[in-house]
Amino acid sequence: MTSIDSRLPFEALVAKVRQCRICESQLPLEPRPVIQISRASRILVVGQAPGRRVHETGLPFNDPSGDRLRDWMGITRGTFYDEEQLAILPMGFCYPGTGKSGDLPPRPECAPAWRELLLERLEHIELTLAIGQYAHAWHLPGKKLPVTERVRRWRELWPDILPLPHPSPRNNLWLRRNPWFEEEVIPQLRKRVADILAQ
Structure with a gap:
């Protein structure tokens, strides 16, 4: 793995990320790192890794999971895709492929x-x-x-960090079994997001 100079200008670093090929041999499709970032970003969204649809469009959370996440946050698509407001950095930047029960985990090379x-x-x-x-x-x-x-103990790091379940439709059963999440956590999340964006 190539060592990256930590003094690299921000724009050059982002360009290198977008050209990354470190796990190319392990991916089912051509590498396509999908991130959204600006030095001005005030909210950081950390997901798992792009799904197939996100890989095809190059737009993070451009799927039903993203629709639910935006609803949880109480914001529009326009706000969500404003990099001056939101940075989106998944744990793996490229689509890792699909296994028996959904998408595979993010590639372990990416985060380090x-x-x-x-x-x-x-x-x-x-x-x-x-x-x-x-x-x-x-x-x-x-x-x-x-x-x-982790999600049940959300107040421990609030208001700086909020652990969330995945907003995927695959988690509909989890949401039904844990109604406290949408009753307690979502109103606080929407208020916090609105307060940050209003500054």
Whole structure:
């Protein structure tokens, strides 16, 4: 793996990310890193990895998961895709392929290669949304916990970091079994997002 100079200008770093090929031999399709980022971004959205539809369009969360996430946040597509407001950095930047029960995990090469270099340039982030187990493992301190337990303890890092379940339709059963999430967490999330965007 090529070492990247941490002094690299921001625009040059992002260009290198978009050209990344470090796990090309392990991917089912041509590498296509999908990120959204600006040094001005104030909300960071951390998902798992692009799905097939996102890979095809090059637009993060351009799928039913994104529709639900935007609803949870209480924002429009226009606001969501404004990089001056939202940075979107999944744990894996390329589509990893599909397994028996959905998309495969993010490739393990991606986060160690790029994550710290990008995060240290995001100096204006006020809220990080850590979505799913891989984002929880990287962004949340302490021992690894099941997703439900992490989300249930959401107040521990509030209002800076919010652990979320994945907004995928595959999680409809989880949402039905955990009504407290939409009753307690979503109103607080919408208020926090609105307050940040209103500044």
